[in-house]
Amino acid sequence: MRAALWFLVLFGIAVAVAVFAGNNDATVTLYWVPYRVDLSLNFVILALVFSFALVYAAIRTAALLFALPEQAQRWRALQKERAINAELFNAQSHFLAGRYIRSRKSALSALSLDKSREHSHPKATDLVGNEPQLRALAHVMAAQSAHALQDKAARDAHLKQALENQSQRASLDTREGTQLLAASWALDDRDASTALKWLAQLPSGAARRTLALRLKLKAAQLGNSSSEALETTRLLAKHHAFSKDVAPSLIKSLVLKRMDDARDAAQIQATWRALDASDRLQPDLAIHAASKLNVMGGQLQQVTDWLLPAWTALVGSEIGLSAIDSARCAELIKTLEAILAAQDMAWLARIEQAQLANPRDARLQYLAGIACKSHQLWGKAQQQLSQAAPQLKDTNLKRRAWCALAELAEQRGDAVAAGSAWKNAAQI
Numbered sequence: 238m239r240a241a242l243w244f245l246v247l248f249g250i251a252v253a254v255a256v257f258a259g260n261n262d263a264t265v266t267l268y269w270v271p272y273r274v275d276l277s278l279n280f281v282i283l284a285l286v287f288s289f290a291l292v293y294a295a296i297r298t299a300a301l302l303f304a305l306p307e308q309a310q311r312w313r314a315l316q317k318e319r320a321i322n323a324e325l326f327n328a329q330s331h332f333l334a335g336r337y338i339r340s341r342k343s344a345l346s347a348l349s350l351d352k353s354r355e356h357s358h359p360k361a362t363d364l365v366g367n368e369p370q371l372r373a374l375a376h377v378m379a380a381q382s383a384h385a386l387q388d389k390a391a392r393d394a395h396l397k398q399a400l401e402n403q404s405q406r407a408s409l410d411t412r413e414g415t416q417l418l419a420a421s422w423a424l425d426d427r428d429a430s431t432a433l434k435w436l437a438q439l440p441s442g443a444a445r446r447t448l449a450l451r452l453k454l455k456a457a458q459l460g461n462s463s464s465e466a467l468e469t470t471r472l473l474a475k476h477h478a479f480s481k482d483v484a485p486s487l488i489k490s491l492v493l494k495r496m497d498d499a500r501d502a503a504q505i506q507a508t509w510r511a512l513d514a515s516d517r518l519q520p521d522l523a524i525h526a527a528s529k530l531n532v533m534g535g536q537l538q539q540v541t542d543w544l545l546p547a548w549t550a551l552v553g554s555e556i557g558l559s560a561i562d563s564a565r566c567a568e569l570i571k572t573l574e575a576i577l578a579a580q581d582m583a584w585l586a587r588i589e590q591a592q593l594a595n596p597r598d599a600r601l602q603y604l605a606g607i608a609c610k611s612h613q614l615w616g617k618a619q620q621q622l623s624q625a626a627p628q629l630k631d632t633n634l635k636r637r638a639w640c641a642l643a644e645l646a647e648q649r650g651d652a653v654a655a656g657s658a659w660k661n662a663a664q665i
Contacts, residue, residue: 321347321371328378332385341382347375370408373399377415384422392422413443420452429460447478463495492522502535509543521565523547528568531575541576541584544569552591558600563631566600570634573604577611585612592621599628603638610641619645626661636665 263278324347331340351372376399383392399415416435423432433456436449443449450473457466470491474484492512499505509517509526516522527544531537548569551558558566576584585608592601606621619642626638643658 317350317353318368318371321350321375324350325371325374325378328375328382332378332382337382337385341379341386344375344379344382348372348379351375370411373411373415377411377418381418384425389426396422413439417443417448417452420449420456424452424455424459427459429456429462432456433460445472447473447476450476451478461498463491463498467491467495488516489519489521492516493525496522496525496529499529499533502530502533505530505533505535506539517543518546518550520547520551520561524561524565524569524572528572531572537576540572544572544576548587552587552594558598567631567633570600570604574607577608582612584608599625599630600634603629603634606638607641610645615645615649632665636662639665 261279265276265278265281267274267276324343328340328343328347331337331343351368376395380392380395380399383389383395396415396419400412416438420432420435423429423435432452436444436453436456439449444453450469454466454469454473457463457469467488470484470488473479474488479487492508495508496505499508505526512522523543524547527540527547530543531540551561558569561569573584573588577588588601588604588608592598592605595601602621602625606618606625609615609618609621622638622642622645626635626642629635629638639658639662643655643662646652646655646658
């Protein structure tokens, strides 16, 4: 179709020229005293067109002739760039194959070629355009190989030069990647503070990438910064960096670690307020938080408020207290004993209701016995503790059950039963 259109255009031009020049009798007269020259108008037009074409061709030829040195310089610079790219490819291939010495040698060869190009062709940067980025990548490859060879001095030197050689013309991704590599190397050296400094230099967008957040999480865990590790883990979970099973367990472990790092009741309360509503309903977290608050002298009413949703969820399930591990169950029972010591009748009713719903659970029997004992219900306490003591598997709970039975026996004046109970407690 395009050829047909060109043919029509040329045909139209030919027709127009034939119509104009075929019957054109006009002349052009030139006076040069004492001469007079008469020229055909068609000839004058052809002469002008030919002269213009000749002058244009001469100008273009001169321009190409004067551009030959620059083209030769550009060709030599491109040849050097190809050689540098080849050395960088070799360095990357050797690094992936675990040949770190060869990788560093190839990277240093690329830097040597770049240096020779800079001395022989000072304008090579203007001709090629990506020279700073190539030089930075060569330094990065040399630094990676030096890090693998445990040569920290050479690694740091190449890292510094890689960052210094990156100008505005170099790719921003190259600089961000170099900083991420530096943070990763600092983590390999077990230097969490240096890793966090490198990550802090990243732009806000790059700092929220999954790779940067993973490095930040490792640095926070290495530096025992549980609060920062927890915040970073939540961001990673939002980015779907973990599986559905891993993310909740990891968040739970970090929350427990942050609670363990608390030094007073105020820090425990701040940690609890920072939790999501779904996290507060988890029995493990609620029991541990309530236990820590109770140990640190917090208000029993607040301990009760934290513990009640977890208790309701536990006793409402089919497996009851078996849903939590033995250590967490021990914390729950110890915390409830402190609450029962304050003679909270509401908790006595809750424990009795739970024990009636699951009469085979020795731990609930123990709690019911302790609740009755704290409210001076001696007979029911004696009955519940007598049934629970032989069945308890936790040695600490069993010892405390026998001690409570001994105290009840002493209170009613039964020295024989008290001595037997004390003996059973001592033998555990």
